Amino acid sequence: xxxxxxxxxxxxxxxxxxxxxxxxxxxxxxxxxxxxxxxxxxxxxxxxxxxxxxxxxxxxxxxxxxxxxxxxxxxxxxxxxxxxxxxxxxxxxxxxxxxxxxxxxxxxxxxxxxxxxxxxxxxxxxxxxxxxxxxxxxxxxxxxxxxxxxxxxxxxxxxxxxxxxxxxxxxxxxxxxxxxxxxxxxxxxxxxxxxxxxxxxxxxxxxxxxxxxxxxxxxxxxxxxxxxxxxxxxxxxxxxxxxxxxxxxxxxxxxxxxxxxxxxxxxxxxxxxxxxxxxxxxxxxxxxxxxxxxxxxxxxxxxxxxxxxxxxxxxxxxxxxxxxxxxxxxxxxxxxxxxxxxxxxxxxxxx
Amino acid sequence: xxxxxxxxxxxxxxxxxxxxxxxxxxxxxxxxxxxxxxxxxxxxxxxxxxxxxxxxxxxxxxxxxxxxxxxxxxxxxxxxxxxxxxxxxxxxxxxxxxxxxxxxxxxxxxxxxxxxxxxxxxxxxxxxxxxxxxxxxxxxxxxxxxxxxxxxxxxxxxxxxxxxxxxxxxxxxxxxxxxxxxxxxxxxxxxxxxxxxxxxxxxxxxxxxxxxxxxxxxxxxxxxxxxxxxxxxxxxxxxxxxxxxxxxxxxxxxxxxx
Amino acid sequence: xxxxxxxxxxxxxxxxxxxxxxxxxxxxxxxxxxxxxxxxxxxxxxxxxxxxxxxxxxxxxxxxxxxxxxxxxxxxxxxxxxxxxxxxxxxxxxxxxxxxxxxxxxxxxxxxxxxxxxxxxxxxxxxxxxxxxxxxxxxxxxxxxxxxxxxxxxxxxxxxxxxxxxxxxxxxxxxxxxxxxxxxxxxxxxxxxxxxxxxxxxxxxxxxxxxxxxxxxxxxxxxxxxxxxxxxxxxxxxxxxxxxxxxxxxxxxxxxxxxxxxxxxxxxxxxxxxxxxxxxxxxxxxxxxxxxxxxxxxxxxxxx
Numbered sequence: 033x034x035x036x037x038x039x040x041x042x043x044x045x046x047x048x049x050x051x052x053x054x055x056x057x058x059x060x061x062x063x064x065x066x067x068x069x070x071x072x073x074x075x076x077x078x079x080x081x082x083x084x085x086x087x088x089x090x091x092x093x094x095x096x097x098x099x100x101x102x103x104x105x106x107x108x109x110x111x112x113x114x115x116x117x118x119x120x121x122x123x124x125x126x127x128x129x130x131x132x133x134x135x136x137x138x139x140x141x142x143x144x145x146x147x148x149x150x151x152x153x154x155x156x157x158x159x160x161x162x163x164x165x166x167x168x169x170x171x172x173x174x175x176x177x178x179x180x181x182x183x184x185x186x187x188x189x190x191x192x193x194x195x196x197x198x199x200x201x202x203x204x205x206x207x208x209x210x211x212x213x214x215x216x217x218x219x220x221x222x223x224x225x226x227x228x229x230x231x232x233x234x235x236x237x238x239x240x241x242x243x244x245x246x247x248x249x250x251x252x253x254x255x256x257x258x259x260x261x262x263x264x265x266x267x268x269x270x271x272x273x274x275x276x277x278x279x280x281x282x283x284x285x286x287x288x289x290x291x292x293x294x295x296x297x298x299x300x301x302x303x304x305x306x307x308x309x310x311x312x313x314x315x316x317x318x319x320x321x322x323x324x325x326x327x328x329x330x331x332x333x334x335x336x337x338x339x340x341x342x343x344x345x346x347x348x349x350x351x352x353x354x355x356x357x358x359x360x361x362x363x364x365x366x367x368x369x370x371x372x373x374x375x376x377x378x379x380x381x382x383x
Numbered sequence: 384x385x386x387x388x389x390x391x392x393x394x395x396x397x398x399x400x401x402x403x404x405x406x407x408x409x410x411x412x413x414x415x416x417x418x419x420x421x422x423x424x425x426x427x428x429x430x431x432x433x434x435x436x437x438x439x440x441x442x443x444x445x446x447x448x449x450x451x452x453x454x455x456x457x458x459x460x461x462x463x464x465x466x467x468x469x470x471x472x473x474x475x476x477x478x479x480x481x482x483x484x485x486x487x488x489x490x491x492x493x494x495x496x497x498x499x500x501x502x503x504x505x506x507x508x509x510x511x512x513x514x515x516x517x518x519x520x521x522x523x524x525x526x527x528x529x530x531x532x533x534x535x536x537x538x539x540x541x542x543x544x545x546x547x548x549x550x551x552x553x554x555x556x557x558x559x560x561x562x563x564x565x566x567x568x569x570x571x572x573x574x575x576x577x578x579x580x581x582x583x584x585x586x587x588x589x590x591x592x593x594x595x596x597x598x599x600x601x602x603x604x605x606x607x608x609x610x611x612x613x614x615x616x617x618x619x620x621x622x623x624x625x626x627x628x629x630x631x632x633x634x635x636x637x638x639x640x641x
Numbered sequence: 642x643x644x645x646x647x648x649x650x651x652x653x654x655x656x657x658x659x660x661x662x663x664x665x666x667x668x669x670x671x672x673x674x675x676x677x678x679x680x681x682x683x684x685x686x687x688x689x690x691x692x693x694x695x696x697x698x699x700x701x702x703x704x705x706x707x708x709x710x711x712x713x714x715x716x717x718x719x720x721x722x723x724x725x726x727x728x729x730x731x732x733x734x735x736x737x738x739x740x741x742x743x744x745x746x747x748x749x750x751x752x753x754x755x756x757x758x759x760x761x762x763x764x765x766x767x768x769x770x771x772x773x774x775x776x777x778x779x780x781x782x783x784x785x786x787x788x789x790x791x792x793x794x795x796x797x798x799x800x801x802x803x804x805x806x807x808x809x810x811x812x813x814x815x816x817x818x819x820x821x822x823x824x825x826x827x828x829x830x831x832x833x834x835x836x837x838x839x840x841x842x843x844x845x846x847x848x849x850x851x852x853x854x855x856x857x858x859x860x861x862x863x864x865x866x867x868x869x870x871x872x873x874x875x876x877x878x879x880x881x882x883x884x885x886x887x888x889x890x891x892x893x894x895x896x897x898x899x900x901x902x903x904x905x906x907x908x909x910x911x912x913x914x915x916x917x918x919x920x921x922x923x924x925x926x927x928x929x930x931x932x933x934x935x936x937x938x939x940x941x942x943x944x945x
Contacts, residue, residue: 056590059601081590084601087909094693094911095496096506097590116691190808198909237811237893240604242782251787251810268417367688367912371715374910378721381897382728387854390753393746397825400743401769404780404822411783460665467662476662479669485875485931487883489900490920491673493907497683497917498676501694518672521665550657579773581886586907599775603782603890615776622772626764 051076053305056100058292059084061153061328063321070312076305084240085197093118093297101300102309106290108199108364110149111142113295115364119148120296126307129314129334137291137331140361149293150310153322154329156359157200157288158348160243160262164276165191165253173281176208179256180227185234193246194256196238198377199362200288201228204256207285213360216369225376229383238381244268247278258290259348263327280348286358291331323349405619412612429613439614442598446578449509449594453516454573460517461524461573462566466558468525469532484522491519492586499587507589515587516577523576524569531565532558575622677924684712684917694913712918722902722919726926729898732813733881736820737828737874743821744828744873749862751829752836763833770826778890781819785809785891815891820881827876835869836862875934879927899923 051074055062059082067078081100083089086109093103093113105113113119124130130150137151161173169187171178178184179192194201203213205224215221236252246252247265255262259280266278294310296303312318316334323330323339329349330336336344343349351359365373415426433439464480467473483491495515499505539561543553559566581596588597595618602611685708687695695705716722751762769777784791792809799807809815839862847857885900899919906916 081593082601083590084604087911090691091908091911092507092590094689094691095589096500096504098506099591112691193811232894235894236808239811242604242607245607249786249788272416367690370910371688371912371915374905374912375719375721377905378725378897378902381895381901382721382724383895390746390750394750397743397747398765400822401766401825404777404784405769405772407783408776408780460668463661464665467658467665471658471662473662476666479673480665483669483673485879486927487880487900487923489883489885489903490924490927491676493903493916493920494676494680495672496907497913498672498679501679501683502675514672518669521669525665550654581775596773596775599773599779600886603775603779607779607782611776611779615773615779618776619772623768626768 051302051305053078053102053302053309054100054300055080055309056089056097056103056297057082058104060326061104061292061322063325066313066318066321069318070309073312074305074308078309098297098299099301100297101302101306103295103297104152104292105295106292107140107142107361110293110295111364113297114143114148118298120298120300120303121147122150122296122310123303123307127311127314129311132314132316132319132332132334134331134333136356140291142361142363143293149295150314151331152292152294152313153319154289154291154331156259156282156329156348156351157195157204157256157290158259158262159281159283160247160255160257160265161279161281162247162250162253162276163279171254173279174284176204176283176285179235179254180205180208180231182230182234185231188254189234190236191251191253192235192255193237193239193243193252194235195258196240198373199365201238201256202373202376203288203360203362207283207287207360210285213286213288214363216365218372221373221376225380228380232380232383248272248274250274250276260326260328263349267327280346282348282351282355284358286360289329289359289361291361408612409616409619412609412616414609414612417608429609432608432610433613433617436610438593439595439598439610442593442595443614445509445592446595449512449516450574450577453513453577454520454570456513457517457520457573458524458566458570461521461569462528462562464521464525465528465565465569466532466562469529480522480525482522483519484526488519488580488582489586491515492583495583496586507587508592511587511589512584512592512594515583516573516580519580519583520573520576523572524566527569527572528562528565531562535561571625575625578622680917680920684914684921685709686914687711688912688914691911693911712915715915716918716922725897725899725902726922729882729900732817732820732898733878735817736824736881737877739817739821740825740828740877741870741874744825744832748829748832748836748869751833752839759837763830766826766829774823775886775890777823778819778887781815781822781891782810785815785818811891811893813893813896815893816888816896819887819891820884823887824877824881827880828873831873831876832866832869835866835872839865871934871937875931879930882927883923 053074053076055078057080062080067080071078083092086106089103089105090109090112103113110119127150130146133151137154138146143149159173159176159178166173171184171187178188179194185192194204202221202224205227206213206215206220209220209223209227211220211224239246239255239257243252243255243257244261244265245268247255247262248268262278262280266280269276269278294313296306300306314332316332316336317338319330319332320335320338322328323335323343327343327346327349330339347355410422412429413425413427414422415424415428416422461480464476468477468480492515495511495518496507499507499511499514505511539557540553543557548556579596580594581600584594584597585600588594595614599611599614602608683694686697687705687707687709689695690705697706697708747766751759751766754762783789786792787808787810792807795809796807843861843865844857847861852860882898883900883903884898885904888896888898888901903916903919903923906912906919910916
């Protein structure tokens with residue numbers, strides 16, 4: 033016990049001595065080597081706090097969390113933060129590497145002109161499946177029908193999980209029904225709800241992320257999940273010598289693309305370091321490191337040359353231009369819409 | 384005869400039910416596989432990982448610090464409350480002390496969250512967690528101390544008074560030594576509750592400060608590796624030692640808890 | 642006794658009374674009573690556009706502000722929220738009954754053991770309870786996994802009879818098992834404290850009167866233990882009612898309890914007023930239950 037205390041005092045002592053950059057980031061969303069290199073380059077220390085979903089991060093900020101130089105929210109959360117006047121405009125003179133970003137990911141609806149945000153990485157919410165099982169059962173893998181239609185689900189009862197996220201699951205259902213993922217017409221939400229309630233008896237669980245493990249072990253055969261999680265599940269399965277691989281597949285109806293961007297929070301004491309960090313991350317080599325580590329999508333054109341070839345070829349990480357047209361980024365919901373959605377979600381969970 | 388074989392069998396089954404899961408957690412902390420699914424082989428690997436997990440160690444340090452501070456303050460306040468409740472029969476105080484113990488934790492967590500932000504304008508972190516932990520611990524300490532006092536004969540205190548002892552002297556030399564086992568038991572209870580608390584901490588933690596249970600929760604939800612088992616095993620050893628020490632030091636602890 | 646006390650209090654003793662009761666009183670006034678009042682107030686406000694609360698007063702008439710009953714209207718206009726309460730109630734009831742069934746024989750055995758071994762047996766009940774709550778829940782994630790022995794055995798047996806495989810993890814079953822597991826000691830301890838006090842000569846007398854073991858239990862031991870049953874049940878029932886972590890970790894597609902709903906309002910939905918309203922409803926239910934338990938415990942206790 034005493035040793036832990038000693039260690040702690042040493043750690044905090046070291047932290048106080050240097051300049052600090054406070055980064056509020058997703059769990060496991062930057063490589064340790066990247067951090068180390070940045071720390072050496074700027075002679076500072078990077079202090080990280082983590083969140084596991086946007087809502088959690090927004091709730092914590094709404095609850096007064098402060099002192100963060102950089103946050104890495106998804107588009108709709110960026111939008112919400114901008115509307116709350118919680119962000120600091122970027123000084124692009126300090127971001128010479130901004131030119132590396134693929135224009136397809138700039139000037140998005142949630143931050144026109146990229147006044148506040150710089151793309152960092154993206155994930156796509158899609159289907160992940162056990163190659164062996166899906167082949168054996170002869171099921172399609174390129175359509176949301178496979179998680180919503182009882183005629184397919186009958187063969188998969190208890191072997192499917194979907195995300196425990198109101199927005200993501202409704203969005204998948206809306207896409208399958210042919211609507212936009214951002215559709216806010218209540219009647220369409222109700223249709224999505226009915227679709228979900230019909231399919232629910234066949235699902236094993238609403239799962240936040242332990243589906244990575246379930247896929248790897250082979251308990252779960254099909255998931256509605258994030259591309260980088262499915263990438264991770266496949267790596268784990270290969271490492272464990274499983275007889276199958278875990279494959280990510282982009283449904284033809286389209287899906288949600290979550291573009292995570294670096295933004296400067298108002299409360300951050302070190303915008304200077306923050307700009308240095310953003311420009312550092314815009315460097316192709318640094319940016320590629322994350323993609324190689326977790327299989328996240330990379331909006332940085334300069335990074336492609338450093339990304340491992342098999343990842344570059346993977347359409348679920350780097351979708352082609354046709355697929356890209358079917359991908360949508362989620363917009364923020366207003367107060368009333370959030371309450372309606374919460375009510376629909378309660379119904380889904382209870383029925 | 385009154386402890387017939389069926390009673391033994393039922394009781395043993397319940398003991399097994401209580402211990403089996405913990406044994407599994409411990410065994411799997413030595414499993415040479417990331418997956419926690421089937422047994423692969425023996426390894427110390429997860430303990431090494433744990434030793435190098437800066438975030439986990441930091442969270443453990445925070446938990447210890449919070450538990451030490453909050454349980455100590457709660458013990459002082461709870462002992463006072465226990466004495467006051469027993470001696471003066473204060474209904475309002477009893478209600479205020481006992482209700483937080485009886486309420487589902489989520490309610491206390493949520494109301495403190497609102498209060499800290501809306502009224503105190505406090506940035507959530509170490510201080511808010513400590514204040515919250517004190518709030519829910521006071522009741523437990525008070526109940527234990529009061530139970531200890533209730534078992535005593537009032538005439539000792541009267542005797543002390545008759546012998547000319549001031550209230551402080553009576554407390555210092557008569558009451559306090561007598562309730563000490565209850566106070567120690569209360570402190571241990573508060574310490575254990577604090578170090579284990581998840582729900583109330585979840586709402587009052589903000590982001591800068593993580594505790595062990597918060598860290599474990601996010602690991603369970605996100606990436607379960609046997610590191611969770613390793614940290615659990617160490618934690619179990621720690622609490623086991625504490626409880627054994629407590630039973631040595633203050634054999635009444637169990638009765639206090641009951 | 643209270644009267645006598647009052648008469649005997651000297652000024653010094655009165656000062657002592659305030660010194661002893663003052664600090665805990667003030668602390669709880671600030672950190673328990675005040676937050677509760679704030680929560681009641683919050684339930685009458687509008688949610689802020691981005692979470693938290695909309696202002697009570699605002700110079701700008703466009704911004705939503707002021708006090709309202711809309712969250713209560715919303716709650717009562719929709720049967721689904723009452724249904725969540727009802728469902729949580731059922732889960733709590735089931736947990737309590739199972740805990741009681743498991744705890745009773747154990748408590749009885751401990752109470753009837755020689756004095757020396759009682760402490761150790763109680764310690765053995767308390768020990769797992771001292772390991773972290775989340776770890777105890779997590780253990781069931783491993784135990785109930787499809788690869789685990791338990792699932793294999795159950796599914797093996799089902800297979801023999803040609804019944805479809807069951808998936809134990811992420812199910813109401815998993816939630817119930819963990820609920821029982823986590824709360825069991827809360828039932829054993831009060832039961833044991835009660836049973837320990839029983840006078841064995843009562844059972845002897847009953848035996849002399851010709852009562853068999855079964856009759857002795859139902860006509861002597863059980864009625865006498867009712868106060869223990871009531872306090873144990875309260876200690877199990879109430880925490881289960883507000884639990885969100887167990888359904889979160891082990892629940893399947895239908896496991897939403899009030900705790901989850903409240904948590905959701907403060908996180909995902911960012912609707913603090915409605916979350917407060919749900920919390921107040923839960924508080925009312927709990928206070929009613931406590932009142933009921935105290936009353937039942939009292940009258941039954943007197944009876945016995």
